Amino acid sequence: MIHLENLCRYFEVGNQIVRALDEIDLEINQNEYVSIMGVSGSGKSTLLNILGLLDTPTSGNYVLSGVSTSKMNDDEMAHIRSTKIGFIFQSFHLIPRLTAAENVEMPMVLSGLNLKERKEKVDNALARVSLTDRSDHRPEQLSGGQRQRVAIARSIVMEPDVLLADEPTGNLDSTSSKEIIKLIEELNKGGLTLLVVTHDIEMGSRSNRLIELLDGKIVKDKKN
Amino acid sequence: MRFYDLLFLAFSTLIRYPLRTLMLLIATSIGVMAVILLTAVGEGARDYITGEFKDMGTNLLIVLPGKNETTGGGSPVDLAGVAPRDLTVEDAISLRQIEAINRIAPIVVGETPAQFNGLERSVPIIGTTPSFLAVRQWEMESGNFLPGVTLDRSPPVCVIGKEVESELFGKNNALGQWLRVGDRRCRVTGIIGTEGRAIGIDVQKIVVMPVSLATALFNRPSLFRIIAEARNSWEMDHIKKEIIRIIKKRHQGKEDITVIRQDAVMKSFDNIFNVLTMALGSIASISLFVAGILIMNVMLVAVSQRQSEIGLLKAIGAKNKQINYLFITEAIILSGSGAILGLILGHTTTQVLKLAFPTFNFLPPLWASFVSLIVALLSGIIFGLLPARRASKLDPVIALSGNK
Numbered sequence: 001m002i003h004l005e006n007l008c009r010y011f012e013v014g015n016q017i018v019r020a021l022d023e024i025d026l027e028i029n030q031n032e033y034v035s036i037m038g039v040s041g042s043g044k045s046t047l048l049n050i051l052g053l054l055d056t057p058t059s060g061n062y063v064l065s066g067v068s069t070s071k072m073n074d075d076e077m078a079h080i081r082s083t084k085i086g087f088i089f090q091s092f093h094l095i096p097r098l099t100a101a102e103n104v105e106m107p108m109v110l111s112g113l114n115l116k117e118r119k120e121k122v123d124n125a126l127a128r129v130s131l132t133d134r135s136d137h138r139p140e141q142l143s144g145g146q147r148q149r150v151a152i153a154r155s156i157v158m159e160p161d162v163l164l165a166d167e168p169t170g171n172l173d174s175t176s177s178k179e180i181i182k183l184i185e186e187l188n189k190g191g192l193t194l195l196v197v198t199h200d201i202e203m204g205s206r207s208n209r210l211i212e213l214l215d216g217k218i219v220k221d222k223k224n
Numbered sequence: 225m226r227f228y229d230l231l232f233l234a235f236s237t238l239i240r241y242p243l244r245t246l247m248l249l250i251a252t253s254i255g256v257m258a259v260i261l262l263t264a265v266g267e268g269a270r271d272y273i274t275g276e277f278k279d280m281g282t283n284l285l286i287v288l289p290g291k292n293e294t295t296g297g298g299s300p301v302d303l304a305g306v307a308p309r310d311l312t313v314e315d316a317i318s319l320r321q322i323e324a325i326n327r328i329a330p331i332v333v334g335e336t337p338a339q340f341n342g343l344e345r346s347v348p349i350i351g352t353t354p355s356f357l358a359v360r361q362w363e364m365e366s367g368n369f370l371p372g373v374t375l376d377r378s379p380p381v382c383v384i385g386k387e388v389e390s391e392l393f394g395k396n397n398a399l400g401q402w403l404r405v406g407d408r409r410c411r412v413t414g415i416i417g418t419e420g421r422a423i424g425i426d427v428q429k430i431v432v433m434p435v436s437l438a439t440a441l442f443n444r445p446s447l448f449r450i451i452a453e454a455r456n457s458w459e460m461d462h463i464k465k466e467i468i469r470i471i472k473k474r475h476q477g478k479e480d481i482t483v484i485r486q487d488a489v490m491k492s493f494d495n496i497f498n499v500l501t502m503a504l505g506s507i508a509s510i511s512l513f514v515a516g517i518l519i520m521n522v523m524l525v526a527v528s529q530r531q532s533e534i535g536l537l538k539a540i541g542a543k544n545k546q547i548n549y550l551f552i553t554e555a556i557i558l559s560g561s562g563a564i565l566g567l568i569l570g571h572t573t574t575q576v577l578k579l580a581f582p583t584f585n586f587l588p589p590l591w592a593s594f595v596s597l598i599v600a601l602l603s604g605i606i607f608g609l610l611p612a613r614r615a616s617k618l619d620p621v622i623a624l625s626g627n628k
Binding site: 049052054055074075078079081082083087089093095096097098106107109110111112114154158 | 233236536538539544624
C-alpha cells in the first residue's frame, strides 16, 4: 500500500542542512494500524506530510497504492489527496463559518460532486461519528471531542484508502481521547489503513505496529 | 468545484467578516458614486448650455459687429486702430434681399429707468422687431407683441415682462397704459408670458420696444446684433456668405462683421461638454482604482489570516486554481456589489440634487453607469489576482501550521 525507498527530506536553515528524514525505507500494508512515535523534531510530522503529499521528499521514492508520486504535479497530488488520503489534525482545522455538515461536505465540494450525492455521503459520515443531531452546529457550538469527530467524518467522507492522523487526541481530555481512539480503531477495523503520529503511549501500544523515529531515522519498528 | 459552491463559499466568507466587507463595499461604492455624480454634473451643464441655445430658436445666424479673427495689417485705418463700423438698422434692412432668410430681428440693448404713476425702476430694454417673438419662440401672456411696421418707423409702443408689470402697475391693468421709458413714452400693448433669459437678461424684467424707438431712446444708431432665421438649415452656409457679401459692400468693402451659426456654436459647446463629462468621469474612475488597491490590501491581509483554512483546503484536495478562483470570486463579489451600491447611491443622490436645484438638470449618462460598473469589476479582478495567486501558492504544510 505504502512503499518508501531511501526517502530523504532535508531543510536548509541558514547555512546548515537539517536532515528531517534520512534514508527512510518503509513498507506499510493495507489495513495496518501504525503508530509513529518519537521526540519533538524526530521527523514524525515531516514523514506524515510526505505520506499525505503535502510535502515532497528531497530524494527517494514514495509509492502509494502502486503509483509512484515522485513525478506528480500539484494538481495530480491534489487529486490523490482528495480521493485516497484522509487527514485528521490535532487542532481539528474546521472552517469556523461553516456548519458541521458543510465542513464534512467540503472535500466533495472541491471534487465537484452533485448535491444529492453529497447529502447522502455527509449523512452517512456524520452517522458513523454519531453526530447526526449536530449537523447544523458550527464548530464554536461543539465540544473538542465533537469537533474532532466532525474532522474524522470529513476525513472519511471521500472513502479514502489511508487515514493520516497527526496527534488526533493532543487537544482533547482523556474521556474525549478514548472516544476518538475507539472511533478511529473502528474505522481501521472497517478496512482503512491508519497511520497515527502520537505522543500517547497508550495509543501507541494499541496499534498493530509501532514505528519510532529519532533524528530523521527509524530506530524502532515493531509489531504489537 | 461547482459555480454555486464557489459563490456560497465566497459569500460565507464575506458575511463572516461584516465590518471588513462593509468598508470595502463603501470604498467601491464611493468610487462609482463619484463617477455618476461628476458625469451627471457635466452632462447637466451640457444640457443647460445647449438648452439655452435651443431656446434661442432654430436655424439662426447671429451677426455681430467686428471681425473675430486676426487679419494682416493693411490699410492706415487698421493701423490707426479705428473701431469697425457699427451695424445699423439699414444694414438689417439690406439683408431682406436674401430670399433664403425667413425672419430678421435686429437688436438694440440698453438700460434706462421706467416710470408709471410715480413708481420707477431701472429696466433692461430690448429694441427689436415683431419677428423677435417668433425667432425666440416667446409667448404672450396677454395683449400683442410689437406691431408689424417698417424697421425705420418707431411707433411709441412697448411690451413688458411680468415682473415689470407687477412692480410698476401693481393691480392695475397695464395694457393700454402709457409707460415712461427714459425720456420717451410708450403705450403698453402686451405682457410677455415666457420665463427664462434672453441675451443674458431675465425676460420677466425687460421692456421690449421697436428697434427705431430704442435707437432714438439711447441716441445710438448701432445695433447690438442682428438675428436672422433661415428658411431651411441647409441654406445656412449660403445665407452666411450672402450676409457677409452684402454688409461688406455696405461697409466700403471691409469685412467687419462676424456671422455665427447657432447650430455650430451649439455643436462646439456640445463637444466641449462631452469631453468635460468624460474627463470628470475619468478623474472619478481613479477612485475606483484606489478602491481596487484597498480590496487588494485587505485581501492580502485576509490571505495571511486564513492561512490555516487555505492549508486545510489544500490538504483535502483543493487544486491551486480552485483557491485562486475562490479569492478572485470574493474580490469580484466585493467590487460588483460595491458598484451596484454605488449606482443606487449615485442615482438616488442625483434625484435628490434635482429636487434641491430644479433649474439644473443632473443627468447621469447611461454610459457612466456601464463604464463605472465595468471598471469596478475589472479593478476587482485585477487587484484580486495578487492575493489569489499568493493564496494558491501557499505551501500547505506552512499554511496548516501557520494559525494553529
